[in-house]
Amino acid sequence: MKFKEQPRERFFSKRTLGKIILFGLLLFGSATVQTSFFPAVSIFPASPDLLLSAVIGLALFDGERTGAVCGTAAGLLAVALGGAGTAPLPVFYMLTGYFLGIFARVNFKKNLLSWLIYISLGAVARAMLSLLVIVVTEQGMNLFTAFTRIILPELLMTVAFSLPNYFLARLVVMPFQKKDEV
Protein backbone atom coordinates (compact mmCIF):
# COMPACT_ATOMS: atom_id res chain seq x y z
CA MET A 1 0.00 0.00 0.00
CA LYS A 2 1.56 3.30 -1.06
CA PHE A 3 0.28 6.58 0.29
CA LYS A 4 0.62 9.80 -1.51
CA GLU A 5 -0.23 13.17 0.03
CA GLN A 6 -3.09 15.20 -1.41
CA PRO A 7 -1.70 18.26 -3.18
CA ARG A 8 -1.86 21.48 -1.18
CA GLU A 9 -4.01 24.36 -2.27
CA ARG A 10 -3.40 28.04 -2.02
CA PHE A 11 -5.47 29.34 0.89
CA PHE A 12 -6.21 32.75 -0.56
CA SER A 13 -7.77 31.75 -3.85
CA LYS A 14 -11.25 31.87 -5.36
CA ARG A 15 -11.37 28.13 -5.44
CA THR A 16 -10.61 27.81 -1.71
CA LEU A 17 -13.07 30.58 -0.89
CA GLY A 18 -15.72 28.77 -2.92
CA LYS A 19 -15.03 25.56 -1.05
CA ILE A 20 -15.22 27.31 2.32
CA ILE A 21 -18.59 28.81 1.44
CA LEU A 22 -20.17 25.68 -0.08
CA PHE A 23 -18.74 23.17 2.36
CA GLY A 24 -19.46 25.54 5.23
CA LEU A 25 -23.08 25.82 4.11
CA LEU A 26 -23.40 22.05 3.97
CA LEU A 27 -21.94 21.67 7.45
CA PHE A 28 -23.94 24.56 8.87
CA GLY A 29 -27.15 23.19 7.34
CA SER A 30 -26.43 19.73 8.68
CA ALA A 31 -25.70 21.08 12.18
CA THR A 32 -28.84 23.21 12.17
CA VAL A 33 -31.13 20.41 11.00
CA GLN A 34 -29.49 17.96 13.40
CA THR A 35 -30.00 20.23 16.39
CA SER A 36 -33.43 21.63 15.57
CA PHE A 37 -35.53 19.50 13.21
CA PHE A 38 -34.88 16.01 14.55
CA PRO A 39 -35.27 16.78 18.28
CA ALA A 40 -38.66 18.38 17.46
CA VAL A 41 -40.07 15.24 15.83
CA SER A 42 -41.03 12.78 18.51
CA ILE A 43 -41.15 9.64 16.35
CA PHE A 44 -37.41 9.67 15.91
CA PRO A 45 -35.79 7.75 18.75
CA ALA A 46 -32.58 9.79 18.41
CA SER A 47 -31.08 12.58 16.32
CA PRO A 48 -28.88 11.32 13.49
CA ASP A 49 -25.32 12.65 13.34
CA LEU A 50 -25.69 14.56 10.07
CA LEU A 51 -22.40 16.36 10.64
CA LEU A 52 -20.63 13.02 10.57
CA SER A 53 -22.19 12.08 7.25
CA ALA A 54 -21.38 15.52 5.83
CA VAL A 55 -17.74 15.23 6.93
CA ILE A 56 -17.44 11.71 5.51
CA GLY A 57 -19.07 12.83 2.26
CA LEU A 58 -16.71 15.74 1.83
CA ALA A 59 -13.69 13.58 2.75
CA LEU A 60 -14.81 10.94 0.27
CA PHE A 61 -15.22 13.33 -2.63
CA ASP A 62 -12.56 15.94 -1.87
CA GLY A 63 -9.81 14.13 0.01
CA GLU A 64 -8.35 13.95 3.49
CA ARG A 65 -7.31 17.61 3.83
CA THR A 66 -10.86 18.75 3.21
CA GLY A 67 -12.06 15.94 5.49
CA ALA A 68 -9.84 17.07 8.34
CA VAL A 69 -10.58 20.78 8.02
CA CYS A 70 -14.31 20.16 7.60
CA GLY A 71 -14.20 17.72 10.50
CA THR A 72 -12.68 20.38 12.73
CA ALA A 73 -15.26 22.89 11.56
CA ALA A 74 -18.02 20.35 12.12
CA GLY A 75 -16.72 19.84 15.66
CA LEU A 76 -16.82 23.59 16.23
CA LEU A 77 -20.42 23.69 14.97
CA ALA A 78 -21.35 20.73 17.13
CA VAL A 79 -19.91 22.44 20.20
CA ALA A 80 -21.44 25.80 19.29
CA LEU A 81 -24.95 24.65 18.45
CA GLY A 82 -25.19 22.43 21.47
CA GLY A 83 -25.02 19.01 19.93
CA ALA A 84 -21.64 18.01 21.31
CA GLY A 85 -22.21 17.48 25.00
CA THR A 86 -19.02 16.40 26.70
CA ALA A 87 -17.69 14.33 23.79
CA PRO A 88 -14.46 15.56 22.10
CA LEU A 89 -16.30 15.78 18.79
CA PRO A 90 -13.94 18.21 16.99
CA VAL A 91 -11.08 15.72 17.37
CA PHE A 92 -13.34 12.81 16.44
CA TYR A 93 -14.70 14.48 13.30
CA MET A 94 -11.25 15.68 12.30
CA LEU A 95 -9.69 12.23 12.61
CA THR A 96 -12.66 10.57 10.87
CA GLY A 97 -12.54 13.03 7.98
CA TYR A 98 -8.79 12.78 7.65
CA PHE A 99 -8.37 9.00 7.73
CA LEU A 100 -11.48 8.15 5.74
CA GLY A 101 -10.36 10.72 3.20
CA ILE A 102 -7.00 8.95 2.86
CA PHE A 103 -8.56 5.50 2.54
CA ALA A 104 -11.16 6.74 0.10
CA ARG A 105 -8.47 8.21 -2.11
CA VAL A 106 -6.23 5.17 -1.94
CA ASN A 107 -8.52 2.17 -1.73
CA PHE A 108 -12.12 2.74 -2.73
CA LYS A 109 -14.15 4.12 -5.54
CA LYS A 110 -16.33 7.11 -4.78
CA ASN A 111 -19.64 5.33 -5.14
CA LEU A 112 -22.67 4.60 -3.00
CA LEU A 113 -21.37 1.24 -1.83
CA SER A 114 -18.11 2.66 -0.52
CA TRP A 115 -20.14 5.49 1.01
CA LEU A 116 -22.25 2.93 2.88
CA ILE A 117 -19.09 1.22 4.14
CA TYR A 118 -17.63 4.53 5.29
CA ILE A 119 -20.77 5.79 6.93
CA SER A 120 -21.22 2.47 8.73
CA LEU A 121 -17.64 2.57 9.97
CA GLY A 122 -18.02 6.20 11.00
CA ALA A 123 -21.32 5.53 12.78
CA VAL A 124 -19.83 2.58 14.65
CA ALA A 125 -16.86 4.72 15.69
CA ARG A 126 -19.29 7.45 16.79
CA ALA A 127 -21.24 4.86 18.79
CA MET A 128 -18.02 3.75 20.48
CA LEU A 129 -17.26 7.35 21.38
CA SER A 130 -20.77 7.82 22.77
CA LEU A 131 -20.39 4.62 24.78
CA LEU A 132 -17.06 5.80 26.13
CA VAL A 133 -18.55 9.15 27.12
CA ILE A 134 -21.47 7.38 28.83
CA VAL A 135 -19.14 5.06 30.72
CA VAL A 136 -17.04 8.00 31.88
CA THR A 137 -19.77 10.51 32.69
CA GLU A 138 -22.87 8.45 33.49
CA GLN A 139 -21.41 5.77 35.69
CA GLY A 140 -24.72 4.69 37.17
CA MET A 141 -26.27 3.90 33.78
CA ASN A 142 -26.88 0.31 32.82
CA LEU A 143 -24.86 -0.52 29.70
CA PHE A 144 -27.72 -2.49 28.15
CA THR A 145 -30.02 0.48 28.62
CA ALA A 146 -27.38 2.77 27.16
CA PHE A 147 -27.06 0.49 24.15
CA THR A 148 -30.77 0.09 23.48
CA ARG A 149 -31.84 3.65 24.29
CA ILE A 150 -28.93 5.76 23.05
CA ILE A 151 -26.16 4.04 21.15
CA LEU A 152 -28.13 1.79 18.82
CA PRO A 153 -30.87 4.33 17.89
CA GLU A 154 -28.22 6.98 17.24
CA LEU A 155 -26.18 4.61 15.08
CA LEU A 156 -29.16 3.45 13.04
CA MET A 157 -30.52 6.96 12.62
CA THR A 158 -27.12 8.21 11.48
CA VAL A 159 -26.85 5.51 8.81
CA ALA A 160 -30.51 5.86 7.79
CA PHE A 161 -30.40 9.65 7.33
CA SER A 162 -26.94 9.85 5.80
CA LEU A 163 -28.00 9.45 2.19
CA PRO A 164 -29.03 13.09 1.56
CA ASN A 165 -25.57 14.20 2.66
CA TYR A 166 -23.99 11.76 0.21
CA PHE A 167 -25.70 13.51 -2.68
CA LEU A 168 -25.25 16.99 -1.21
CA ALA A 169 -21.51 16.41 -0.64
CA ARG A 170 -21.20 15.12 -4.18
CA LEU A 171 -23.06 18.19 -5.43
CA VAL A 172 -20.96 20.76 -3.56
CA VAL A 173 -17.69 19.10 -4.55
CA MET A 174 -18.68 18.81 -8.22
CA PRO A 175 -17.74 22.37 -9.36
CA PHE A 176 -14.23 22.01 -7.99
CA GLN A 177 -13.73 18.61 -9.59
CA LYS A 178 -14.68 20.05 -12.95
CA LYS A 179 -12.07 22.73 -12.47
CA ASP A 180 -9.53 20.01 -11.68
CA GLU A 181 -10.34 18.31 -14.96
CA VAL A 182 -9.84 21.58 -16.81
Next chain:
Amino acid sequence: MNGFRKFITGRFFLVTLSVALLISIVPAVLFAMGQGDYVKSTLQLIATPFQWAFTKVGEGVNGYVVYFRTMKDLREENAELRRELEENKGKIYDAELVREENEFIRSYLGIKAEHSEFSFEDASVIGRESTNYRTVFTLSKGSLHGICKDMPVITSDGLVGCVTEVGPTWCRAVSLIETASSIGAYDERSGALGVVEGNYILRYDGLCRMVYIDSDADMRAGDRILSSGIGSVYPRGLAIGEVVSVEPDENTRTFTAVIRPYADTEDISRVMIITEYKLYSE
Protein backbone atom coordinates in the same frame (compact mmCIF):
# COMPACT_ATOMS: atom_id res chain seq x y z
CA MET B 1 4.19 2.22 5.94
CA ASN B 2 6.57 5.18 5.68
CA GLY B 3 4.03 6.99 3.56
CA PHE B 4 1.34 6.49 6.17
CA ARG B 5 3.66 7.70 8.96
CA LYS B 6 4.17 10.86 6.95
CA PHE B 7 0.40 11.37 7.06
CA ILE B 8 0.25 11.35 10.81
CA THR B 9 3.46 13.27 11.42
CA GLY B 10 2.91 15.78 8.65
CA ARG B 11 2.51 19.47 9.49
CA PHE B 12 -1.04 19.66 8.14
CA PHE B 13 -2.23 16.77 10.27
CA LEU B 14 -0.58 18.06 13.44
CA VAL B 15 -1.87 21.61 12.98
CA THR B 16 -5.41 20.46 12.26
CA LEU B 17 -5.36 18.06 15.19
CA SER B 18 -4.11 20.84 17.47
CA VAL B 19 -6.91 23.12 16.33
CA ALA B 20 -9.46 20.36 16.86
CA LEU B 21 -8.08 19.72 20.34
CA LEU B 22 -8.25 23.41 21.13
CA ILE B 23 -11.84 23.57 19.97
CA SER B 24 -12.62 20.61 22.18
CA ILE B 25 -10.87 22.00 25.23
CA VAL B 26 -11.13 25.78 25.05
CA PRO B 27 -14.94 26.07 25.40
CA ALA B 28 -14.85 23.87 28.50
CA VAL B 29 -11.95 25.87 29.98
CA LEU B 30 -13.65 29.19 29.22
CA PHE B 31 -16.87 27.90 30.72
CA ALA B 32 -15.02 26.79 33.86
CA MET B 33 -13.43 30.25 34.09
CA GLY B 34 -16.81 31.90 33.76
CA GLN B 35 -15.83 33.49 30.48
CA GLY B 36 -18.00 33.67 27.39
CA ASP B 37 -16.99 31.83 24.26
CA TYR B 38 -17.34 34.45 21.52
CA VAL B 39 -16.92 32.06 18.61
CA LYS B 40 -19.56 29.75 20.00
CA SER B 41 -21.88 32.67 20.77
CA THR B 42 -21.50 34.07 17.28
CA LEU B 43 -22.18 30.75 15.61
CA GLN B 44 -25.17 30.20 17.83
CA LEU B 45 -26.43 33.70 17.01
CA ILE B 46 -26.19 32.99 13.29
CA ALA B 47 -27.78 29.58 13.66
CA THR B 48 -30.68 30.70 15.86
CA PRO B 49 -33.08 31.83 13.09
CA PHE B 50 -32.34 28.72 11.05
CA GLN B 51 -32.76 26.51 14.06
CA TRP B 52 -36.03 28.27 14.85
CA ALA B 53 -37.24 27.65 11.29
CA PHE B 54 -36.24 23.99 11.28
CA THR B 55 -37.72 23.50 14.73
CA LYS B 56 -41.02 24.88 13.41
CA VAL B 57 -40.84 22.50 10.45
CA GLY B 58 -40.07 19.66 12.87
CA GLU B 59 -42.97 20.65 15.10
CA GLY B 60 -45.24 20.74 12.06
CA VAL B 61 -44.17 17.25 11.07
CA ASN B 62 -44.49 16.18 14.68
CA GLY B 63 -48.03 17.58 14.75
CA TYR B 64 -49.06 15.17 12.00
CA VAL B 65 -47.22 12.32 13.65
CA VAL B 66 -48.85 13.06 17.01
CA TYR B 67 -52.25 13.33 15.30
CA PHE B 68 -51.93 9.90 13.75
CA ARG B 69 -50.31 8.43 16.84
CA THR B 70 -53.10 9.91 18.99
CA MET B 71 -55.68 8.39 16.65
CA LYS B 72 -53.95 5.06 16.98
CA ASP B 73 -53.78 5.46 20.77
CA LEU B 74 -57.44 6.45 20.89
CA ARG B 75 -58.39 3.42 18.81
CA GLU B 76 -56.39 1.18 21.13
CA GLU B 77 -57.87 2.90 24.18
CA ASN B 78 -61.35 2.50 22.71
CA ALA B 79 -60.76 -1.20 22.12
CA GLU B 80 -59.39 -1.55 25.63
CA LEU B 81 -62.39 0.26 27.11
CA ARG B 82 -64.77 -1.92 25.11
CA ARG B 83 -63.01 -4.98 26.41
CA GLU B 84 -63.21 -3.62 29.96
CA LEU B 85 -66.88 -2.83 29.45
CA GLU B 86 -67.55 -6.40 28.35
CA GLU B 87 -65.60 -7.67 31.35
CA ASN B 88 -67.54 -5.41 33.67
CA LYS B 89 -70.82 -6.51 32.13
CA GLY B 90 -69.78 -10.06 32.90
CA LYS B 91 -68.87 -9.02 36.44
CA ILE B 92 -72.22 -7.27 36.90
CA TYR B 93 -73.97 -10.37 35.66
CA ASP B 94 -71.91 -12.51 38.05
CA ALA B 95 -72.64 -10.08 40.89
CA GLU B 96 -76.34 -10.28 40.08
CA LEU B 97 -76.16 -14.06 40.24
CA VAL B 98 -74.31 -13.85 43.56
CA ARG B 99 -76.89 -11.38 44.86
CA GLU B 100 -79.73 -13.70 43.87
CA GLU B 101 -77.98 -16.62 45.47
CA ASN B 102 -77.34 -14.57 48.58
CA GLU B 103 -81.01 -13.62 48.72
CA PHE B 104 -82.00 -17.22 48.23
CA ILE B 105 -79.66 -18.40 51.01
CA ARG B 106 -80.97 -15.70 53.37
CA SER B 107 -84.55 -16.77 52.75
CA TYR B 108 -83.46 -20.37 53.03
CA LEU B 109 -81.92 -19.64 56.43
CA GLY B 110 -85.14 -17.83 57.44
CA ILE B 111 -87.22 -20.90 56.61
CA LYS B 112 -84.69 -23.14 58.33
CA ALA B 113 -85.03 -21.04 61.47
CA GLU B 114 -88.83 -21.04 61.25
CA HIS B 115 -89.07 -24.80 60.65
CA SER B 116 -86.11 -26.28 62.43
CA GLU B 117 -87.65 -29.75 62.20
CA PHE B 118 -87.50 -29.70 58.38
CA SER B 119 -84.64 -30.88 56.20
CA PHE B 120 -84.23 -29.16 52.86
CA GLU B 121 -82.62 -29.82 49.52
CA ASP B 122 -82.32 -26.78 47.32
CA ALA B 123 -82.91 -27.17 43.59
CA SER B 124 -83.03 -25.03 40.46
CA VAL B 125 -85.85 -24.97 37.98
CA ILE B 126 -84.29 -26.46 34.84
CA GLY B 127 -87.42 -26.91 32.75
CA ARG B 128 -90.99 -25.81 32.53
CA GLU B 129 -94.15 -27.11 30.99
CA SER B 130 -94.71 -25.60 27.59
CA THR B 131 -98.27 -24.42 28.06
CA ASN B 132 -99.78 -21.00 28.59
CA TYR B 133 -99.74 -21.22 32.35
CA ARG B 134 -96.78 -23.12 33.62
CA THR B 135 -97.73 -25.36 36.48
CA VAL B 136 -95.25 -28.19 36.03
CA PHE B 137 -91.53 -27.69 36.64
CA THR B 138 -88.53 -29.87 36.17
CA LEU B 139 -86.06 -29.47 39.03
CA SER B 140 -82.33 -30.18 39.18
CA LYS B 141 -82.38 -32.77 41.97
CA GLY B 142 -83.50 -36.40 41.88
CA SER B 143 -83.41 -39.71 43.70
CA LEU B 144 -79.63 -39.58 43.97
CA HIS B 145 -80.11 -36.51 46.17
CA GLY B 146 -82.72 -38.21 48.33
CA ILE B 147 -85.75 -36.77 46.55
CA CYS B 148 -88.95 -38.88 46.64
CA LYS B 149 -92.41 -38.50 45.20
CA ASP B 150 -94.87 -36.24 47.11
CA MET B 151 -92.19 -34.16 48.81
CA PRO B 152 -93.37 -30.55 49.22
CA VAL B 153 -91.68 -27.86 47.18
CA ILE B 154 -91.47 -24.34 48.61
CA THR B 155 -89.81 -20.98 48.11
CA SER B 156 -89.18 -18.31 50.71
CA ASP B 157 -92.57 -16.82 49.71
CA GLY B 158 -94.57 -19.94 50.34
CA LEU B 159 -95.68 -23.32 49.12
CA VAL B 160 -95.19 -24.07 45.43
CA GLY B 161 -96.48 -27.62 45.09
CA CYS B 162 -95.12 -31.12 45.42
CA VAL B 163 -92.90 -33.60 43.63
CA THR B 164 -94.85 -35.90 41.33
CA GLU B 165 -92.17 -37.70 39.34
CA VAL B 166 -88.56 -38.55 40.24
CA GLY B 167 -85.55 -39.44 38.09
CA PRO B 168 -81.97 -40.05 39.22
CA THR B 169 -80.82 -36.45 38.76
CA TRP B 170 -84.10 -34.65 38.23
CA CYS B 171 -87.64 -34.51 39.48
CA ARG B 172 -90.86 -32.93 38.35
CA ALA B 173 -93.06 -30.81 40.59
CA VAL B 174 -96.66 -29.73 40.12
CA SER B 175 -97.86 -26.33 41.29
CA LEU B 176 -100.66 -26.08 43.83
CA ILE B 177 -102.80 -24.27 41.26
CA GLU B 178 -102.83 -27.37 39.05
CA THR B 179 -106.26 -29.01 39.01
CA ALA B 180 -105.00 -32.31 40.41
CA SER B 181 -103.52 -30.58 43.46
CA SER B 182 -105.23 -30.80 46.84
CA ILE B 183 -103.86 -29.49 50.14
CA GLY B 184 -105.33 -29.49 53.63
CA ALA B 185 -105.36 -25.85 54.76
CA TYR B 186 -106.65 -23.44 57.41
CA ASP B 187 -107.20 -19.75 57.87
CA GLU B 188 -104.53 -18.46 60.22
CA ARG B 189 -106.75 -15.75 61.73
CA SER B 190 -110.04 -17.65 62.20
CA GLY B 191 -108.74 -21.21 62.22
CA ALA B 192 -111.34 -22.24 59.62
CA LEU B 193 -110.40 -25.47 57.89
CA GLY B 194 -110.71 -26.35 54.21
CA VAL B 195 -108.99 -27.84 51.21
CA VAL B 196 -106.95 -25.77 48.73
CA GLU B 197 -107.26 -27.15 45.23
CA GLY B 198 -106.51 -26.12 41.69
CA ASN B 199 -109.25 -24.89 39.42
CA TYR B 200 -109.24 -25.11 35.68
CA ILE B 201 -110.46 -21.56 35.16
CA LEU B 202 -108.71 -19.85 38.05
CA ARG B 203 -105.29 -21.25 37.24
CA TYR B 204 -105.08 -19.08 34.13
CA ASP B 205 -105.02 -16.10 36.47
CA GLY B 206 -102.48 -17.80 38.74
CA LEU B 207 -105.15 -18.41 41.38
CA CYS B 208 -106.63 -21.45 43.15
CA ARG B 209 -109.50 -21.96 45.56
CA MET B 210 -110.20 -23.19 49.07
CA VAL B 211 -113.31 -25.36 49.37
CA TYR B 212 -115.29 -27.03 52.12
CA ILE B 213 -115.18 -24.03 54.43
CA ASP B 214 -117.87 -24.14 57.09
CA SER B 215 -120.69 -21.75 56.40
CA ASP B 216 -120.28 -20.17 59.83
CA ALA B 217 -116.49 -19.65 59.41
CA ASP B 218 -115.27 -16.07 59.77
CA MET B 219 -113.08 -15.86 56.70
CA ARG B 220 -112.24 -12.53 55.06
CA ALA B 221 -110.32 -11.26 52.07
CA GLY B 222 -106.66 -10.80 52.96
CA ASP B 223 -106.54 -13.69 55.46
CA ARG B 224 -103.42 -15.85 55.38
CA ILE B 225 -103.95 -19.48 54.45
CA LEU B 226 -101.51 -22.08 55.76
CA SER B 227 -101.20 -25.81 55.24
CA SER B 228 -103.01 -27.72 58.01
CA GLY B 229 -100.85 -30.86 57.91
CA ILE B 230 -103.97 -32.97 57.39
CA GLY B 231 -103.32 -35.48 54.62
CA SER B 232 -100.23 -37.39 53.60
CA VAL B 233 -98.16 -34.84 51.72
CA TYR B 234 -97.77 -31.39 53.31
CA PRO B 235 -96.58 -30.57 56.84
CA ARG B 236 -98.46 -28.05 58.95
CA GLY B 237 -97.73 -24.33 58.82
CA LEU B 238 -96.53 -23.77 55.25
CA ALA B 239 -97.78 -20.47 53.85
CA ILE B 240 -100.02 -21.06 50.84
CA GLY B 241 -101.50 -17.69 49.94
CA GLU B 242 -104.03 -15.05 50.86
CA VAL B 243 -107.76 -14.91 50.47
CA VAL B 244 -108.96 -12.81 47.55
CA SER B 245 -112.68 -13.38 47.99
CA VAL B 246 -115.10 -15.67 49.84
CA GLU B 247 -118.39 -16.84 48.33
CA PRO B 248 -121.03 -19.32 49.41
CA ASP B 249 -121.32 -22.56 47.49
CA GLU B 250 -124.95 -23.02 46.56
CA ASN B 251 -124.72 -26.79 46.22
CA THR B 252 -122.94 -27.79 49.42
CA ARG B 253 -123.93 -25.05 51.87
CA THR B 254 -120.25 -24.33 52.47
CA PHE B 255 -118.06 -21.39 51.52
CA THR B 256 -115.50 -21.32 48.74
CA ALA B 257 -112.61 -18.82 48.84
CA VAL B 258 -110.40 -17.71 45.96
CA ILE B 259 -106.75 -17.83 47.00
CA ARG B 260 -103.77 -16.02 45.51
CA PRO B 261 -100.70 -18.18 46.18
CA TYR B 262 -97.71 -16.39 47.70
CA ALA B 263 -95.26 -18.20 45.44
CA ASP B 264 -95.47 -16.79 41.93
CA THR B 265 -94.97 -19.81 39.71
CA GLU B 266 -94.10 -17.60 36.72
CA ASP B 267 -90.95 -16.19 38.28
CA ILE B 268 -89.40 -18.89 40.41
CA SER B 269 -85.96 -20.13 39.46
CA ARG B 270 -84.81 -21.77 42.69
CA VAL B 271 -86.85 -23.79 45.14
CA MET B 272 -86.38 -25.90 48.23
CA ILE B 273 -87.66 -29.43 48.52
CA ILE B 274 -88.61 -30.47 52.04
CA THR B 275 -87.05 -33.89 52.41
CA GLU B 276 -87.79 -34.62 56.07
CA TYR B 277 -90.75 -33.47 58.13
CA LYS B 278 -93.46 -34.74 60.41
CA LEU B 279 -97.05 -34.91 59.27
CA TYR B 280 -99.82 -33.69 61.50
CA SER B 281 -101.27 -37.19 61.48
CA GLU B 282 -98.02 -38.67 62.80
